[in-house]
Amino acid sequence: MIATVLLYLFAASALAGAVLMLVVRHPMRVALALIATMLSLAGVYAALGVHVIAVFQVLIYVGAVMVFMVYVIMLLEMRDRSLARRYSALLVPGLAGFALLVWALGRGLWQDAADMPGAAGGTPFGVQSFSIAFLNEYWLHFELVSILLVAAVVAAIAVIKVGSGSRG
Amino acid sequence: MHLLLTLSAALFAAGLLGVIVRRNVLVMLMCMELMLNGVNLSLVSFAQQNGAVAGAVLVFLVFVVAAAEIAIAIPIVLLLVRAKRSLDLDEYADLKG
Numbered sequence A: 001m002i003a004t005v006l007l008y009l010f011a012a013s014a015l016a017g018a019v020l021m022l023v024v025r026h027p028m029r030v031a032l033a034l035i036a037t038m039l040s041l042a043g044v045y046a047a048l049g050v051h052v053i054a055v056f057q058v059l060i061y062v063g064a065v066m067v068f069m070v071y072v073i074m075l076l077e078m079r080d081r082s083l084a085r086r087y088s089a090l091l092v093p094g095l096a097g098f099a100l101l102v103w104a105l106g107r108g109l110w111q112d113a114a115d116m117p118g119a120a121g122g123t124p125f126g127v128q129s130f131s132i133a134f135l136n137e138y139w140l141h142f143e144l145v146s147i148l149l150v151a152a153v154v155a156a157i158a159v160i161k162v163g164s165g166s167r168g
Numbered sequence B: 001m002h003l004l005l006t007l008s009a010a011l012f013a014a015g016l017l018g019v020i021v022r023r024n025v026l027v028m029l030m031c032m033e034l035m036l037n038g039v040n041l042s043l044v045s046f047a048q049q050n051g052a053v054a055g056a057v058l059v060f061l062v063f064v065v066a067a068a069e070i071a072i073a074i075p076i077v078l079l080l081v082r083a084k085r086s087l088d089l090d091e092y093a094d095l096k097g
Helices: A002-023 A027-048 A051-075 A091-112 A127-137 A139-167 B002-021 B025-050 B053-084
Strands: none
Touching: A002 A027, A002 B002, A002 B025, A027 A051, A027 B002, A027 B025, A051 A127, A051 B025, A051 B053, A091 B002, A127 A139, A127 B053, A139 B053, B002 B025, B025 B053
């Protein structure tokens, strides 16, 4: 019962954060709204019983990605036209496409609503079963991901070097 | 389940609207993150529905790939800003390709 109430609460706050991202003006406030949305999604995951994913959501998204983003926003403190006029020229076609997408998604959800199981159908898995499966069966993927991260770091350094080399 | 899928679709639609409509490059990047989060939510809810540990591992891999994507995208934005001295998307209209 209390889990259902918490689920609805976190879902509503995630949606509120997403709507706030579209209307506020300054990039820093958009970043804070996105952090609120991500924390609410972590709360949704925890209310579903998948605590592993909730912890990863907070650690990786809020702890790494959004801190990086906030630092970049502070580095690029720019007062240009994108602060005064927050919407581009594509506002009307964008809204039309948005209405079309919402109509299509809502229609699909409405038609599939009858044969969809309830929220409490699954069995939640804990940290133990996750880590056993992770390091017994999927260790190769784990190593591949570490190689991908190294490649991303090298590529980021290369992009910065190319930029400063062509300028000076 | 229905609530979660609806929330996932709403987050994806809001992120897509933000990518199209907003003017600032950093805001567009953050709206892309919002789209990714929305899709991730449906993946997590289906994995929880089936009790599949493989779904949780897949979600973890998606998180790491998203972190790598941001690590590449941010230096590109820094280069664009260094070239044009602006975060406005209309300033980049002379990009070719």
